[in-house]
Amino acid sequence: MSEFEPKIVVFCCNWCSYAGADGAGVARLQMPPNFRIIRTMCSARVDPEFILRSLAKGADGVVVLGCHPADCHYIGGNYRARRRIALIRMVIEQYGFDPKRLKLEWVSASEGEKFQKTLTDFVSTIKELGPTPLQEGS
Amino acid sequence: MSFFDRFRNKNKGAAVKASAAKTSAAVKKEVKKDSKQAAPAACSSKTLDSVAAAQLQPADLGELLPGAPPNGKINLAIYWAAACGGCDVSLLDVNERILTIGDMANIVMWPIAADGKEHDIAEMEDGSITVSIISGAVRNSENEHMVKLLRKKSAIVVCYGACACFGGSPSLANLIPGGKDELLDYVYRKTPTTANFQEDYHKGKPVIPQTEFKAPEGKLTLPVLYDTVKTLDQVIDVDYYVPGCPPLQESISHLLKAVADFAYNGVPLPPKGATVGVVTKTLCDMCPRRKEYRRITKIVEPHEIDVDPDLCLMDQGILCLGPATVGGCNARCTRAGQPCRGCYGPTVAVQEQGASALTAIASLFPVLDDDATMGEDSIIDIMSTIKDPLGYFYAYTMGKSLIKRSVTEKGGK
Numbered sequence: 001m002s003e004f005e006p007k008i009v010v011f012c013c014n015w016c017s018y019a020g021a022d023g024a025g026v027a028r029l030q031m032p033p034n035f036r037i038i039r040t041m042c043s044a045r046v047d048p049e050f051i052l053r054s055l056a057k058g059a060d061g062v063v064v065l066g067c068h069p070a071d072c073h074y075i076g077g078n079y080r081a082r083r084r085i086a087l088i089r090m091v092i093e094q095y096g097f098d099p100k101r102l103k104l105e106w107v108s109a110s111e112g113e114k115f116q117k118t119l120t121d122f123v124s125t126i127k128e129l130g131p132t133p134l135q136e137g138s
Numbered sequence: 139m140s141f142f143d144r145f146r147n148k149n150k151g152a153a154v155k156a157s158a159a160k161t162s163a164a165v166k167k168e169v170k171k172d173s174k175q176a177a178p179a180a181c182s183s184k185t186l187d188s189v190a191a192a193q194l195q196p197a198d199l200g201e202l203l204p205g206a207p208p209n210g211k212i213n214l215a216i217y218w219a220a221a222c223g224g225c226d227v228s229l230l231d232v233n234e235r236i237l238t239i240g241d242m243a244n245i246v247m248w249p250i251a252a253d254g255k256e257h258d259i260a261e262m263e264d265g266s267i268t269v270s271i272i273s274g275a276v277r278n279s280e281n282e283h284m285v286k287l288l289r290k291k292s293a294i295v296v297c298y299g300a301c302a303c304f305g306g307s308p309s310l311a312n313l314i315p316g317g318k319d320e321l322l323d324y325v326y327r328k329t330p331t332t333a334n335f336q337e338d339y340h341k342g343k344p345v346i347p348q349t350e351f352k353a354p355e356g357k358l359t360l361p362v363l364y365d366t367v368k369t370l371d372q373v374i375d376v377d378y379y380v381p382g383c384p385p386l387q388e389s390i391s392h393l394l395k396a397v398a399d400f401a402y403n404g405v406p407l408p409p410k411g412a413t414v415g416v417v418t419k420t421l422c423d424m425c426p427r428r429k430e431y432r433r434i435t436k437i438v439e440p441h442e443i444d445v446d447p448d449l450c451l452m453d454q455g456i457l458c459l460g461p462a463t464v465g466g467c468n469a470r471c472t473r474a475g476q477p478c479r480g481c482y483g484p485t486v487a488v489q490e491q492g493a494s495a496l497t498a499i500a501s502l503f504p505v506l507d508d509d510a511t512m513g514e515d516s517i518i519d520i521m522s523t524i525k526d527p528l529g530y531f532y533a534y535t536m537g538k539s540l541i542k543r544s545v546t547e548k549g550g551k
Contacts, residue, residue, distance in 0.1 A: 049493040049540070056540035070510035079509050084500040086514070086521040091496065094528035096315055096545040104514070133545035 006060035006126040008035040010119070011046045015073040016108045017065035023112030031116050032123040035063070042066070043104075044077035048088040051102060055092065055134060061101045061126040063119070068106040078106070098129050184429065192423040193468045194415070196388045197395035205241050207401040212268035214243035215259070217288055218250065219281035220308040220367065221274025225299035226250040228384030229271070232394055242401060243268075247288075256284065259291055267292040269397055273299040273384075275308045275537055276368045280361035289374040294407070296393065296414075300383040300481045302370040304491075305537015309367040310529060312536055312543035317365035322346055369537040379413040383481035383534060386467050389415025413486075416466035420485055421478050425460060425469040429453065433504040437523050445475040452502060457530065462488070462495035481534050490540055492531035499524070499531075 012018040018039045024031065040046055043066025054062050064085055066078040085104040093099045105118045218226060226248070230236055239245075246267060247254035259267075270292040276282050289295055300306040314320050326332050326346045336344045351358045370376055380393050392415040399405035408414065417423075429450040438455045445451070451458040451472060459480035460472060466482045484491035503520060506512070524530065532539055 047493060048496050049488070049490040052490060052493055052540045076505050079505045080501050082514065082517050083503050083521060084497055086517045087496050087500045087524065087527055088493075090522065090524075091492075091528045091531070094313065094526070094544075095541050096547065098547050130548055133547045134541065135545075 004127060004131055006034050006123060006131070007058065008061045008063060008119075008123065008126060009054040009059045010035045010037045010063045010065065011040050011043070011050065012037050012107075013043045013045075013066045013073075013077075014039055014041050016067035016071065016106075017043075017115065019109035020065070020107040020111045020115045023110065024115045025112075027112050029112060029116040031119055034123050034126075035119055042072070042074050042077035043081035044074070044084075046081065046084075048084055048091070051088055051092075055097065055101075055132065058132060058134065060129075060132045061103070061122060063103045063105065063122055065105055065107045065115070065118070068108055071106075071108060096133065100125055100129060101132075186426070189424065189426045192417070192419065192465065194388045194417055194424070194466055196391040199235060199391060199395055199398070204238070207242060209401075211241075212243045212397075212401050213246050213262075213266060214239075215247040215254075215267045215270040215288055215292065216245065216250075217247060217270065217272045217284060219272060219274035219285060219302070219370070220277040221299065221301050221306075223250055224384045225273035225301075228299075228382075228386075228390065231387045232390055233387075235394065242398060256287070259287055262291050264290055265293050268401070269294045269296060271296045271298045272370055273302050274370075275301040275305050276364075276370060276373045277308055277311070278361040278363050282364075282373055285370060285374050294377045294397075295370075295374065297370045297376040297379045299385060300381055300483065300534045303379050303381045303538070304483050304535040305367055305369045306383065306481075306534050309369070309535075309537030310533070312366055313528065315544045315546055318363040322363070366543050367537055372537070377410050378408065379411075380415055381413065381464070381481070381483045382415075382467060383479075385415060386470065388468065389466050391415075413464075416464045416482060418486065419465055421460040421463045421465045421467065421469055421472070421482070424465045424467075425450075425472045427451065427472060432502060434499070434502045435504065440476055447475065451475075451477050452499075457499060457524070459491075459495045459531070459533075461498040462491050462531075479533050480531075483535060483538075489538070491535045492528070492539060495531045496527065 012021055018037070021037055043064055046064050051062050051064075064081065066081055067073065069078060072078045082104055085102065089099045089102050092102060103118070103122055105114075107115050107118065216226065216229065232239070245252045245254070246262070247259055267288070270288045272285055272288060272295060274281070276285060297303050301308055305312075311321060316323075323346070327336055327344050347360055349360050349362050378393070378396075380389055382389055385393075396407055396414060400407050427450045428448050430453050432450055432452050434452060434455055434457075436455050437457060440451075440456055443454060445456070446454060451460075456477045458472065458477035460469070460478040462484065463478050463480045464482050464485045469478075471478055480491055480495065484494065488494050500521070536542070
């Protein structure tokens, strides 16, 4: 059997993390190809419904990346985001998912290396956890 | 450890309390600072007139239901699947019109009130029932068989009540990881009353209902319980939805008007898939309570405080699902000082009522002075003051949620 290749959805905020991802690409940092980035205007734009929908459609993990605290383009978006993520993590844990399947991290526009490290670590975490426990049609 | 124990043991640590005390002190500081500011413009724009205008008015039933319709009486079936019976009782809530319903319709089936058995329905011609009003979720094989039968025999199927529309309370059983086996085991062996009973009368050989039993006289059967409770529209095609636990008088009047107009005057029915008896905006729009600096610093239950009759419940620290729930009930609960639990379901634009309630409520936790430097652990401490978020935010909509039921991690390599 071939090795499990996870599918990961990454939500990047437009102002910091997406630029950080860009930086990682420009610097040609090596990263596993398991993730798909969705750009949002702010990490607070990531409605918990997006996360649940990703998981419901078979994503093995979800990453939300935003600006560092005190660095948000919209002053306080990331403070809201992390409160929601903390709560939605409790929710997915109650559903029975491993809470490690949802990650929130701060990546600034200059932190291409941190982007690479975050994603590489997350992919290996998910590989350890195995495929999503959600079965199709259940 | 069983599902129930897991919840019971959650958030028991004393360490959590200590750090929560610390954060609540920081919160107080922030509140003091902010309470000086004027309330945001959007919050103060609500007036008595705008609240009154937002109320759902009962449908004007006029001179409807005067004797039999021109084309003869219609056939009406009312059925309950996995429901408590509250919906059946709520159907009576049409004032004096109830006396004339019998003129309009033959009630061919209504398990709670009238005769009419499964074989009576099965003998009818397809499509000969004009309206079937079905309440309750689908949680066993009998429910599924009956709703499929009624669908076949009916021209219109109305999905009535929160359980039929969204799964309601029965669908919270979807969160039991062991499914029906764990459920039956708990109910028949673990609850204090049944544990004693089994211990006293069936020691070592507990009695749990079987779906089949061979008696000398023949085979006896019981319906098969399902692992996953389904909403009505996940099993059959549904024409209209009337949400609510139970639907309130205003919503019912709109349903009755639609059916009666169709039966007497041939007025076309609403488009298929319509939700009858709701407005487009959320419950907050109908709620007369005054909103001020709406921030939650400490979560309380209504019985723990003197609830201010005019102030928004969220302002007082009571978690209310109003911002995520579609209006239709004219805010009956919040007027009485009880928070909205979300029985009317999400607004049209949203599928996940729980997620949108969660979004709204998480945003109400204020940004603190030291938010920029505090670690993620402190945030988790703040947010875990909400006990059982899944059960609270999805109290009525688990069956309709995106994930639908509990999952079990199988572990990787």
